[in-house]
Amino acid sequence: MISALGIGAHLALDAWLGWVLLCLSRRRPLTAEHVPSALLLGMYAETLWTCSVIFLGLPLPWAAATMLLPLALISVYAWQHRLIQRPVSAMAAPRWYEWLLFATVLEKVAFALWQLARTPLYFDDALTHWSGRSRALFAGINWSLDPASPLWLGYDPYARHYPLLTVVWRAETACLCGRWDDLLARADGVVFFLAALASVWFAVLRFSQARWFAALAVFFVAALPLQAWHAAAGYSDIAVEALAVAALAALLRQEWLLAGVLAAGTGWAKNDGLVIFMPALLLGAWLCAATWRDALRFLLGCASLAPWLLIKSVLALGVAPNQERFVWHRDAFGLLIQHVFLGPTSSIFWIGIALALLLSGRALWRDQTGRALLVVLGTQATCLFVVYGCTESYRWLANEGTIHRSMLQVSATALVIAAYGMWRRFTSSPS
């Protein structure tokens, strides 16, 4: 109960922080579609701040507490200047297909909540890289900032280069609750799952103005079998997925600064963000932007990750261990086809995406935004192929240890891009 209250309070704090930041950074009305972005923005900003202060030498509880003063100041400032907006929403009553969608999403959430309530933390990387490090950070015992210590950044030497969004968030929640448990070790997964679905809904609704189409898009993402497991697994792949699709949605709204910040968030959630999502979204922003100022705003947003990049640089934390060598693996393409397109983990999802892009490719290419989205998806696919086909990460393709999680990260953005293409195709075809 205490953990649930602590998680709720932490989320509320982050949502408020994100909302205030959005209110301060724009004068146009904020709508309900900004709510998932606000939450993700708050989680990103607050954990990055706390982590930066930790690396300056303050212990976790004090580092987290230092966030409260600037939060209070900007809240008061925004309040006094009447900058706090209420989200504008003109949602009509749910239609029958939205009730069906709600039921299927509810089933996934219920399954995740059952896992949280009735099973212990169970999966390997959650035990080590994510919640294991988080618990060590919370306790402060098996955690050191001394590079000479065997406990430097936790006792798992393979995870020292991993970014710390979920690690810090869970540790802060534990501080709030006064103790650690397996609920707060994983509960953020449900939040990221719902944030990803909400971002997909709003993004597709925005360009299609068709609620049935938005509902279908959300259904395709929500029913991907691996989603419900990752909503309670304690991994960070679902966080990357949520941040990536929220960044894409912001890009489609032409909110360049926010898109850049959320893109940076993918790099703060997992190193995959630095390698796969930030380059792709940067190219997309450059192609979408009407002026150089818009592109600059996006870059400025990405630059918000500077504190972490500085820490990585100073401490020589690479992107991954032993990734310096490029080695071409001849059978990588075949394995990708076999595992991703024909395997049971993603089922027919990627076949559907590929067919949608084939059908809508011309319509996409004729549209400026469509071209940018094609470049985003193409860049993501290329980066994934380079990682799995040309580096030692090939083994994680061959043994299927990581490839499907990487595809999970890309799934929501790919779906939105395919949906955009299909909608362009529908509206450009003669009836």
Place this chain on the structure above:
Amino acid sequence: MTQALLALLASAVFAGDEGKLYPLAADVVVDGMIIVADAPSEHGDASIDVVWEAAGRRFIFSEPARSGQHAYDPRSQPSWRGRAAIVATNIKEHAELKYPSLADEIDIFLAPEHLQPSTVNLLQGHRLLDGSWDRLLLLLAVVSALALVALTRRPALALLAGFAIAWVALDVRTMCDHAATISTVEKQGGRMPVLADAIAFAEQAVARIGSGSWSLDPSLDTDLLAAHYFGYAFAEKRRDAANADFVIARAPGQGEVIHAQGPYVLIQRLAP
């Protein structure tokens, strides 16, 4: 072949595995055949193992056991072809090598996605009529799309609808998997596959470690998941690889064993 002769052949082929493997058939062409076995409820989270010897080589097929009589399908294994000198399984009674009936095919399809440590990385999927369920979904999508094209004359919309129909079928199957997972774990009292002993051990050991330090014995290098679980469970206790007060191991070592659960022991190091 009589049971006695079968047992004699099995003991010759599977020397060293006596008491673990029980013969089902000998000198049999296995193409298209499945195993139907009645796993007792105390089989727990163990697996059904099917072992066969062909062309001088031994092959094994394993699948998580389901309580009661169920069909297990090795047909997807490339090596489950041709003539096998002998086929055996680890189920002592009520196991049969046979050609599947329709009821068996449905039972194979209904086999749930089992929760296991690899579930977060990849899913095992389902099989129906000796084919991948996902390829059947693709067929369903295409057939539905073709039918809708004939009705609507709008290929893009028809393809979308066809995939939506297939995705609904996938989702229903997935929800059944979720229900089965919940049922299995709850029936086993929350016991998690593979890690049950490690979790139970850690729950008791954490209090015994108290304010002392701990380390992991190299014997846990062969049990990495448990080792990682202990690393998580004891993350709030001081870890000291060189001079720990307590050592977690898979076998008694130097010091007093103050707690044991399954294969794991907590050893209190003797003061010098």
